[in-house]
Amino acid sequence: MIICRKEKQKLLLVTRKWRTATLDTNPIGVYDLASYARNFNYLVDVHYIDGLPVTNDYNLIGLSVFEGDNKTIFTDIEILKQVYGNTKIIIGGRWTKIIDNEAKEWLHKNDIEIWYGDGEEFFSKEKQIDFTTYPGWYKKDLITTNAKGRNIMSSRGCPFHCYFCHNPENKISYFNTDYTVNNIQLLLEQGANEIFFADDIFTLKKEHMLNIYNELKKKYLNIDDRNLFFTHVNLINEEIAEVMQKFKPTEVQVGLESGDNSMLKMMGKNFTINKAFDKIKLLSNYVKVNGLFLIGFPGETKESLQNTFQFVKEIKPFLYKKWVSLYQPIKNTNGYFRALKEGTFHNELKNNAAVAYIPEGLTGEDLIKYRDLILNY
Known part of the structure; x- marks a missing residue:
């Protein structure tokens, strides 16, 4: 035959x-x-x-x-x-x-x-992707695109549903350890001087992190003091902080978003400013923390902006650094649909340092003013 x-x-x-x-x-x-x-x-x-x-x-x-x-x-x-x-x-x-x-x-x-x-x-032609056997990247593709970036993903999906974010991956899927570590090796061979785990939340599963850490050590791939990743306020505890510390990251990024509880609720964040403060204080004992803030979401007011500025003053001793994004209305998100009903679309989406939307009752100058105040404090 x-x-x-x-x-x-x-x-x-x-x-x-x-x-x-x-x-x-x-x-x-x-x-x-x-x-x-x-x-x-x-x-x-x-x-x-x-x-x-x-x-x-x-x-x-x-x-x-x-x-x-x-x-x-x-x-x-x-x-x-x-x-x-x-x-x-x-x-x-x-x-x-x-x-x-x-x-x-x-x-x-x-x-x-x-x-x-x-x-x-x-x-x-199948609905289920087998991430346990997912193949790693080819060096050929990094060469033809002259890869100079540092980003990699060890998982897909996010269990949180922030109203400003559009993440089509609702299910959490973890790539196999060989995939992740071999891709890190390729990036290092291409000259990457830092590895950025661009997972929505890298710290979702302790065992997943430890498997990657142990395989990196087994292969003598050193990313100590030249890697970074995201965590979430609700995931921070002593046990996971100890695992983060093993990676010796240059920083761990945490979405704090606002210092106003009403704004956190409007953004779909399921924590309070008191919880955020306590968790960041704990995490700062283990790793350097980069606090990420988002201002200008629909419903933002001068009072909520001032509350965020005050929160930054209080939490600053526990932050290695901070970043402030201006809200960008991404289509088909809860925030976008609310923005259509209130406020003003100002410019096309460009980057999170540019004013693209102005909440009702505020001006673009208000947003720039508070962004500068928070960044420079």
Whole structure:
């Protein structure tokens, strides 16, 4: 009996280079998908939109969009069409969870398929992704994207539901330890001088953290004093703080958001300022803490801003540093729907240091004033 093997399909995965206000980031979701697709008989190349290979022919193009405005995304598709002609294009990524009707109509008119689910499901045709055997990244993909970022994820999903955040991953899934540690090794080999665990919450599971820590030590991969990650106020206790301390992080980031209990409730945060104070005081005995604040959410007032400033004064002795974001209304979030009913949209979303929305009763100058006060105190 002769078994005919399906000919390998050539796949190009493309994304736009995305960076924060201060740091380059790697397209880690695209790296994941590229490795996953190779297990399903695909030959995969990964490139940024501004570094496309013009000599290769592909059977399929996947455009991954994390975030962006319609105009930019349409332009990227026009570029792909100019370079690769009638090659089938599928668009996916986090952006498809908040896509508007204008974009849907334009994409349909231009014969672009929208993939709303997890990218892995396109290849496996299954709803369940086996994270226990998930393949690690390929060095080839880091080279073609000139990877300079420090970000990595050891898990997907978040159990918390903050009203300003749009996280389509409701289920918590943990990548296998080999995946995480091997990817860290690749980043270090590419010259990364720091590792940022970009998990929504890295400290959800003590055993998961310890497995990574022990495997790093086993492989003599030293990230002491050059790693950082997120935790949550409600997860902080002595036991998990001791595990955090083992990693010797440069900092641990905690979303404190506001110093006003009514604002915390409006943001969907299920803790109070007293609890936050006590937990940060405890954690500061083990690691350096970066307190993250968010001002300008719908319902913000001068009184709540002043309460946050006062809270910062009180908690400052236990913070290594702090950051203040200005609220950015992300489509299809609770905060966005509330912002539509009250306040004013000021500018397009750019970065969290720019005024994009002004709550009712406040001005853009009020937001900038208190951001500066909190940052500089």
